[in-house]
Amino acid sequence: MKTTIRIEPLDPILNRDGRPFDTTPGATARSLDFIAPSAVAGTVRTMVGKYLSSSTVVDDSFNSESVVKAMARATIRGPLYELNGMIYYPFPQDLDLYEVDKKIIVSYRRPLAPPRACMGFLGTDRDGRYEQDLWPVAEASAQKGWKNRPAFVSAEWMHNWLLEKLTPEDWSAALTEWWENQGAGKPASQPAHFLASFARETRVHTSIDDELGVAKDKHLFDTEMLVLLDGMTLLTEINIGDQAEHWPDEPMSTLHTFGGKRRLAHSSEVKNSAVWDVPDVILKDIRPHNEPDKSNKSDHADKITHVRLVLATPAFFAKGWLPRWVDTDTLEADFPKYGVRLKLRWACIPRWQPVSGWSYSKRQEKAVRRMVSAGSVYFFEVQGDGDPAPLMEELWLTSVSDPNRRKGAFDQEDGFGLALWGTWEPASLMKRGMKNEQ
Template sequence: MRLMQILRIQPLDPLMIRDGRPFDMTPGIKAHSLSDVSPSVLAGTIRTVLGKYSKDVNPIINGDRNIYRQLSSKKSKVVVRGPLYEKDGEIFYPVPQDVGFYHSTENKKLGVDIRRPVQLLEGEGFYGIGTNGLYENLLWLPMSKQVHKETSEAPAYMSATLMHQWLLDELSQEDWGRELKRWSEKQNGSHFIEKFPREERVHTAIDHTTYTAEDQKLFSTESIILPDGMSMLVAVDVSQSNIDWPRDLSLVHSLGGKRRLAHFSADNHETSAYWKCPESILNAVKEKTYIRMVLATPAYFSKGWLPGGFNEELVYENAWESGVNLRLLFACIPRWQPVSGWRYGEIPEDHSKENSAQKNEKTGREKPVRRLVPAGSVYFFEVTKGNAEDLVKLKWLASVSDENRRKSAFDHEDGFGLALWGVWEPSK
């Protein structure tokens, strides 16, 4: 039985979560931030925090830089699931891509497009995913009830209450319109949250020999600001690790770039229910033919946008070892999301010629940029064998990411590809 512990992270500063764009000593350069907190940033920080309480490794006492290599080993590789954003006792998920937002040309109100694929008739064709017509005879036709130009003035996150209704396919356009009106009028109890605002700061480089500002070396950094009262929840699997779980954990620790601070604390067991699938959804998917998967966090797939288990016929047998066979009918996916990072420790030998000074310092190097499927992406499936309930029980808010063959990233362990599941019916 897995032992899951819940951590609550409350940011105390704006968070700098850098994207993969270069950031060097060029005067006037700007460090850009992602739109939300990357799972790998939280996972790495949490392992460092837990490492301070380990029996074998205590970086506060011995100051050993080998802590980074030891924490990355299998012995202390804890599995992290998150983050989930919580505000006022409610979880908020990224808005799924099977709904679009637009401003009505008549009354300027915010409206929605509900997207559902429709099956092609015999003799019809669809252009597919690439210029070569890939999967043109397998994927269904994208269809929405309205055709409008999307607006950027739309919510980015929706409450778990509303998300569960959407996964049950119980929200009509009128329901969406009513909730969007409450949000646009800033009424209390709104089920939506806008994109996290960004803060930009200008800094000056410091001469480390004199500790004074260097002339003509200004640079700027960009950070995201979580709404007041919002915190992040993370579930940590400590059943297979050798780290003693700090029952009374409560400390301030850096998170993200520029050592911005956040408060880490052990949370109560009530929030553990957030990681369990609601009974209403389990009952809805039972023996259901059509189900859909919504990504709550970005996912890595070995075939780019397509999970690695699907064959050339877009069929996944024994999907995610659940005993269920799936056929992919369509997917709503925005532009790929770049995720990078920094690797601490000694530079590998094959990189020694790139920067010998950096190798001597043994400070590490940047990780390669990877293309992930963004959170909110939606996959439409047909169940061809088995009971969908078995799959949903196994993979509700669990990772569906593929294994990285190079093991330069640990997407399963870091919380990438957490999935939500629901039902749908083909459009007629």
């Protein structure tokens, strides 16, 4: 059984980074700039465990063997951000944004098949690793990036971007209008397709003497929290498999704590949500590739030759930036279930995102782990005659993270590495006015 849960934070969210923190005078608990999937998964598992056992006490709920079994096998997806009925994804990293004369200029990052082996690319380390497999980026700018880059883009805009239906001019006009409205403090003429980073709020607290129950003198510390936009909610899906018989008939609606310092949030069940399904605009573009072409047009004319993967949530990969399902030597990924083989040609990856947490079993902070940032983009080229359309359809918004059970982290089950799939076209030397020979 799968069901979608909408979480509406009622307070600012403390989503701590991995730096040590206690109530030492002058200390500050700093928050990440994103909401980690593991924080959402932990909240949902605890909340649903209470709901299934009809109890508000954690110890009572998880004394039930059936509840423990259901939560241990549950798979969580999310979070997705929802505002005014629109879904928002992290802003993709295969775009460069600049501000010139109060106008936002946009350029694409696209790999370029070099006319000669190793031309224009020196590899990924001092030994030139992958210099013959990864392609160079056709266009690099010396301009400083726009510091007010949006943090989120609407699902409608992202879907069109995944299908290469947006031009730099489209991006430039929309981003310029959005930024002008932001600066003037007025609403856009239509629903905003872009959102800025979450605002932060710092609160001052005082330590409490455990024995006397009074505030300690000169023991002040700070907590930094994320403030979501008014009306913004988080969507997450929980799949409890064959434990559906335990789910009560009445839809869930409850208050529960969320994040650090036990801030309150209202959670409710969403029936028949379609936010996890492949959107029609994507299906319309890729499904014809699954069916024989009955016209006189050659099947190969419409064949998908290049696949793009965008991370909707941070991902854990055992090889750092490189997924384990990509061969280290050849950079190829084989998907026999779908009859397709992909070769990695480039990746746009910003600085890694730290993810930590709290271990209830050990009563201590979890070690900080480096995650590939949400919004990162991987460019693949289809090898052979395989059709990637079934893969793109079935793996839409599913986890591509590597298993990490040895260390007790269940990244695939907690919603890390949810994937958005699209297409791309290699940059052309001729289109950019470059010559093959200098």
